Amino acid sequence: MPKKVSKIRLIQAIIFSLWVTFKNLFRKPVTVQYPLEKRPIPDRWRAGTFALTTDKETGDENCIGCKLCERICPSDIIIVELEKHSGRGWAKTFILDLQACIQCELCVQVCPTDAIVMLRGLATPVANRQDYILDKEKLMENEKLFEAAWAAGLKLQKLHEPKQTEVKS
């Protein structure tokens, strides 16, 4: 608890607060000049938009229409319709309504095939809110636009897998 400040300390304090601001006058500003330069986006970025991935070798969609993401979404913005042919499930429709997304990444976490990922790129602002409804085509296109973030379903699930054997004896 500070005592009553003496006169000399008072003047000191005034000079010190002027000094603190003065010091900053000659420091380089911390500003990142956004449209001109961009700050690095970390690997685990999940403030961006989404994409549906395709298999690198076969070119098939990864989504099997299992509806796990639809079930887990707290915001209830994912709509998946399942159709079955050629021995596996496919998403007939896949709609992700970015208007109400809370970017919790739960859909990514539960995905058993790494089909839905978050991207290291921002969703562009729109003048028409319907433009934020991402249907399957848009989500597939998104994959080419930005690179995917670190988190993917299988990776996260492996991280959460309780270790089989105790490490410590």
Add this chain to the structure above:
Amino acid sequence: MIYIQGLVQSAILLGAILGIVAYLTWLERKFSGRLQSRVGPYLVGRPHGWLQPIADGLKLISKEDITPSRADRLLFNLAPAWIVVVSLLGFAFLPLTANWVLVNMDLGLLYFTAIGSLLVIGVFAAGWASNNKYALLSSLRSAAQIVAYEVPLLLSLLVPAILAGSLDFKDIIEAQESYWFITFPVIGQISFLIFLLAALAESNKMPFDLSEAESELIAGFNIEYSGMKFAYFYLGEYAHLMAVSLLVSIVFFGGPLGPLLPGGLWIAIKTLAVFLGILWIRWSFLRIRIDQLMMLNWKILTPISFINLLLAGLWVSLNL
């Protein structure tokens, strides 16, 4: 003929001042930006946003002009004009070089402070006419504040006047040939400090910007003003600040006096330095409370400036 000459001169002066004032707002934004380790205006007129004041001005012109339905229309529209006119009037008596002044007057210093104190009428009218409680509170605050701080302001300005033996700016400048009044031991510095504080209070700048206290009274007396009328307040505020800086540089820093460079340049440099100093103070301190403000004035500044004035008078009369 003399009228036309005066008209032309004042038109030039007016244009120059308005241009300078517009760019002072830009300067403040850049300067405060650097103090706060950011960049300030940059993208409008790249680099460094030198078109920013022009954009602001043009935008304010094109905005809708709103008069609240229950406002006092006459006063509401008169107040911004009053503020601008009064703050520009001050420049008429301030010498800009050693021998160039629009109106030369024996009582220049007194007249300048008299004009300056008229500002309060505009502020009060604006606050009252807006029919808004925040504006009313703000205008009451600012009336109390400006009227109270006139006392130490004038008393501290009288010190240089006594030292120079005249109220004429020309004489004051001439008297500083040998030394600037700021360097006068004790008396000069005290009167400078008191003047600075009182001037900050009078022009509503931090730490005394109670009438515009954003966190308390939202925007103060100009809360209901939009578009160009608001721009007038902005303009008036900065013009007044510039006038005060100019006055300080003349009365305490020897105005146009200085080696090598021409007088006009010296006065510009000094004014700018004082202006930046005021900004530096502004962006470094918190606001004080209204009762503390009044306490500071009546219990500290006014007595000290009285004593200071007395000392100055004694010194001058003993030397004579």
Add this chain to the structure above:
Amino acid sequence: MEGNVEERVIERDFGELALNMGPQHPSTHGVFRLKLHLRGETVVSVVPDIGYLHRGVEKLSETLDYDMLPPIYERDDYLSPTANSLAFVLAVEKLADKEPTKRANYLRVLTAELQRVSSHLVAIGTFGLDLGGSMGGGATLFLYCFRDREKVLDLMESLTGTRFHTNMNQIGGVRYDVYPNFDKDVLKLKDYLEKQVNEYRTVLETNPIFLERTRDVGIVTPELAKEVGASGPVLRATGVSYDIRKNKPYSSYEDFDFNLPVGTRGDVFDRYLVRIMEISESLSIVTQVIEGLPEGPINSRKPLKSALLLKPPKGAEAYAAVESPRGELGMYVLSDGSSKPYRLKIRSPSFSNIALIPEILPGHLIADAVAILGSLDPVFGDVDR
């Protein structure tokens, strides 16, 4: 304008000026409305009005599964999101008798303490804004605090992917593990912040204007604070040394060694002091976490699948509280045996702290009222829920 001049500005009730402050006001810290009655500039009486951000989270909880809920609560107290989800997760773990792993506990402490730092930096910054306006030194303090907060946010972003809505806590553990070199980043942050915090302390605690504005303003007595249920820095500033982290340790807080800054007079200055001292304490906890981070899994449950719904026993109820930057944040959960809570009550610290306002505001000037409100540091997502 014709008409009675007095009638235009002055209310008819005995010369008092009724002033409406908010919900849009620069210094109400969100959407808060105060109906002030002024005599001159002195506040005679005050009627607070809340609920402008009432989003019905408690109702929403009854419609969602337990596993979907933690990210929802992070939007409540948006300055320290993990504290919210932590309280919920602890309550559900109590309810369903799940024990998180040790490493998960440490990581929960880590994010919670980092967010306490960032939250207190916002509190001090906006407090500066209240005292100094957006066109002066207050703005400078605000911007410095936000500049330093960005460093914390950058760390959170590299750890969890977003700047503050981390979604770190999950029932049974945490979502993310630390990345390599995380400890170096944390230590760098600690060194930087400690230097900055010391600088702010020297500037503010000797600054005559700051002292005049804050000392002996808005005094809360310990009795009043207890009766109203104030918690956090507001309670500790009155001299009551009570902190859930110390008194009822959760999430292995008992492993860490830290002090509780306690005030003496319960005024605005003490509340500021407790906050800024807690920043240093939190930084020390963070280093202790980094040093003692145990190996092991980060989650004790099987990986999240919507097929594996958590169903606590019927009729089980639990109350778990954490020390959020604003005070005791508790969650009361009642289960009806299904995968959704039957009833969820959020005991929010800001709600109780704000209830002090009608008690302490009268007698102060408007400028003090703003300072007092700032020193209570309410978050309206937390008040209104």
Add this chain to the structure above:
Amino acid sequence: MGTQPIDEDKKKPRLGLEELGDLIRVPGANIFLTSTKKIFSWAEKSSLWPLTFGLACCAIEMMATFASRFDLDRFGVITRASPRQADLIIIAGTVTVKMAERIRKLYVQMPSPKWVIAAGSCAISGDHYRHIYSVVPGVDWVIPVDVYVAGCPPTPEAFMDGIIKLQEIISSEATNPHFNVAAIKSVIQDAPNEKPKKKQEIPKTGDYISPDELTSHASDLKDSGFDYLTYITAVDYPDTLDVIYEVRSIEKNEDRSWKVSLDHSNPALPSISSIFKGANWHEREAYDLFGVKFTDHPDPRRILLPEDWSGHPLRKDYAMDTSRLPYRPVRKEYEAWKEMLKKG
């Protein structure tokens, strides 16, 4: 109010230059006027002053965008606290019914031309709160929006993208296709009447006392050192309405909790706000959300919801009053939009 969709376009023509162009019949006048218009729209986009106005989490991120690291001042964007001097209102956060009319008022107070950015999921659509009784599903039910910025909360970069997008809109002078509420009005339906669930027994635990003992119980506890009121809340059990109290002794580091069981038809019990001052607000909340009446309460008003609200939302049988708010079924809305797009 929130329920009334905005059909009329709010924007006035800038400066009324179009009318002027018709009056002046000088060759080249129109070129002069278009270039003047261009200059003014450049000025407008270069000097956007937003209102100091934040609602929730997004406001914190907005503040961060104004702060040194991102510094919106570079765009010429500085905040004004008075709506009269603002050109732009950034809706950053959830819009509730209680707040909606204030937002409308603020918007009306701004001088035109004026712009609106809806930042964050809550402002765009109401987010996960959009079915909740007190939340407006998207601020465009209240005021017309120019730019939507997604995110929860949007990162500062997204905010700046939003500003840039708005600048593009201003300089292109495109009339923005505001969200057409009428188009989806057909799919807005009444909130589904929740079927009363089967009354299942939920076992109760804890100390129950009768309402008559309440005040004496509370004051006894207070005298014995339990002077800290933690919380008061209520639970709507299938058969009864229970009020839960919890107090604490800081010295002993102990909690005491007790419950009072009330009947659904007339839930009334004495107030303890004379014993614990803090009970005042907690009891008001219990009244507001559950309809528990506290007989000698000093200030028996609603606390969170507007005064004229009907019903007590946390009761299990509460049906949403759809005359106040539209209920938004996402899927149906989506289908309607799809059809609209198909039609062109």
